[in-house]
Amino acid sequence: MYLHYCKRCHRVHILNGHKQFCPRCQSVITELKLSYMDYVSMDKLTRESFQDRCADEEQLKKLGTTYRMYKYSKWYKELQRQLLPPVIHTCTAVDRAQMENAVSMI
Numbered sequence: 017m018y019l020h021y022c023k024r025c026h027r028v029h030i031l032n033g034h035k036q037f038c039p040r041c042q043s044v045i046t047e048l049k050l051s052y053m054d055y056v057s058m059d060k061l062t063r064e065s066f067q068d069r070c071a072d073e074e075q076l077k078k079l080g081t082t083y084r085m086y087k088y089s090k091w092y093k094e095l096q097r098q099l100l101p102p103v104i105h106t107c108t109a110v111d112r113a114q115m116e117n118a119v120s121m122i
Contacts, residue, residue, distance in 0.1 A: 017052040020045040021070040021080070028067055030055070034083040046070075046080040 020029045022038040022045045029039065030052060038045045048070070058066065069075040 019048040019050050019052065019055055021048055021067075021076060022046075023071075023076075026067070026071055028055070028063075028070065034089070046076055047083055048079050049081045050079065 017030050017032055018034060020031055020035060020038075021027070022029060022041065022043060024041050024043040025038060027038075027040070028048070029035075029045065031039070034047060036044065050066070055063070055066075070079060
């Protein structure tokens, strides 16, 4: 479980995984350094104080973290597959007879 803060909703979300978008409003969210166990052990006043600190842009930069392994996640690979057109490599094989209108895909 990971903590994320949405600036638009002004909410702390507890999400399973390193999410990029708010489940409520779909805006970009910030992953927080604070662990799930530390957050759930806070009392109500401490949580409200923490949420107020997250609302401040400078404080949010200090409280946030960047998930650096997203490039290896399934959702990122799927997004790249959808956004990037397939690459078609063409070459001439010297040891084979040339065929008209032939394209090799690697």
